[in-house]
Amino acid sequence: MIVPMSMIDKLTGRMTLAEKLGQLTMTTSSYAVTGPVIAGDSTDSIRNGTLGNLLNLVGAKHVHEMQRIAVEESRLRIPLLIGFDVIHGHRTIFPVPLAEASTFDPKIWELTARESARETAADGIAMTFAPMVDVSRDLRWGRTVEGPGEDPWLAAEIARAKVRGFQGADLASPESVAATAKHFCAYGPVTGGREYASVDISERTLREVHLPAFAAAVRAGTAAIMPAFTDLAGIPLTAHKALLRDYLRGELGFDGVIVSDYNAIRELIQHGVASNVVEAAVLALKAGVDIDMMAGAYRDGLPEALERGLVTMDEVDECVLRVLRLKERLGLFDDPYRRGSRVEAVEVVTARRRVARDVGGKSLVLVKNSNDALPFRADIRRIAVIGPLADAWREMRGPWAAAGYEEPNVSVLAGLRAALPEAQVVHAEGVAISSADTAGIAAAADLLDDGVEVVVLCLGEAAEMSGEASSRAFPELPGEQRALADAVLERAATNDIPVVATLFCGRPLIVPWLAEKADALVVAWFPGTEAGHAIADVLTGRLSPSGRTPITWPRALGQTPLFYGQRNSGRPENPQDRFTSKYLDSANSPLFPFGFGLTYGRFAYTNLRVSAASATVEDTIEVAVDLTNTGAREAEETIFMFVRDRVASVARPLLELKGVTKIALKPGETGTARLQLAAADLRFLGLDLKPVFEPGEVEILVGPHADPARLTTARVMLQG
């Protein structure tokens, strides 16, 4: 059978080498700087056909002008692919990814990605470098904020929902953008939590913990994947043939575009695996990288590599075809101006802000609420809002605000004032986020006079203290914030005023003292554009909190990496026995376990049951548990389903997450939460790292979070 030549094959046949390499090159337009600025004006290269892709350009007018040059003035009239980092919103900024993960709600993950895609596309852009699905178990690593937290199951769920949301049902739609799952892979376990450092983990951890999210993104149809900057046991991911070509393209069948990270191909020289740009380009091309972002290594290195026979033209063409196919799938050949041709209606933008407020509220994690300090009484009349994050609207956006710079973000102070028009809200910053100046502390404490009914203490990191290149060796409250907190807590105790601490952070912070002394503690992460309203919604009780931490909070940095899915070991912790796995100077247990978070209700779990006492690999096990809200307020409970395989050919983790569901109940109401467990999901990687389904007993543990003491257990016998 003769397969007719596609438009793209014909086009490739007409291209010069310089034009081909242009299609494999992406450079910045300098609108937004997301790395060292190493490229100048791109207009001439677009015109002469030697540049086919841009990043960091926004605004339909600018994008369309660049497209016009490409499709009207360049010889082959190939449209540009324009990408941007839309990590948690484009202009409307949603909560940071770690905060969104805290909602444990796939509908929310998909919705915010969909809304981001519509807003991004309205700005003319066709590609986002998201979702970031790197599992992080080390809070020192700043990029923890950009990702899904510590759990592989959760990361995979988020990956799926985000790809669906960004790409929609039709990638060619003027409201869809191409997703880029990143950073492939195992970027999170960088040595010492230090950004860009080397990674060295076992093949089992790689496959069990770090690859599932990427496999999920591929199965959901992600258009692109970005390799991580890092090396894995000495092989930089940008040159990792076994993982890019054999695993991604081979095992998973990924046929989309692999786009390098910023200048990563040239950085193969610093990694120490290439001595010049020719070798670097060869390594990346051979490994399967299609687009060279910002390194200019393909343009500079591949002509010589071809001449010397180090790569073939077929290998180059393969990449060109993939890039052109993506442009075709995005509908760019049919109409390069399809994105950004319509201005979004005001109602659409307003509705999006409502989504930001709703999701912002749902991503807050209430980790302490003694004596029902929250919500505020309805007749509250005087509040003190203290701390450097209280009136810091810029910080609320978090570290990756994309194009959201001009948006009016709502500070905590503004949100509370709007929510409580009858109340007097007094405010002092006390100290700056990070400074040695303590001069303002006394005046801040002096605000706590007799009339103040509650103090909202807003503490935490500046947005830029997490994110890329933001590892911290001391992930605590920066500057003199502890001195401020101590003074406020002391005065509040003297005057009998409850303190509600609100913590802004891109990672768990080491603050056991604050958790002990504050009456209530809300982990707000960075809630985005609508931060202040979202926080006010929860503090005033308009919304009952429902967020759960997607990452374990250690008591001490020395516990790092601390995650719920550890193995038992041969000598599990026993306080009576010195020679067991524990610290001399700290408990093993976390400050807050994975999944922890309170609501304004109180839930009792009873009657856990499973549909069958035994299961084969084809079966689906129905799991049900009854819950009663014994509290005084309506609330939504998040229910976790873990499994434990106590005896297997390879020691399994103490707990493995397999499902999450939610139920909203009024005071006194009882309901049933139902979950499904496919027995096939109880397979694990055997001694040979191949999936096995081993007969024997498996425990199904259900409850409010990953503290084993709070879980109830049912048992199922697996049959081979």
Ligand code: NOJ
């Ligand atoms: C570097 C970051 O690692 C990556 O996440 C991002 O997409 C690129 N820069 C482009 O800004």
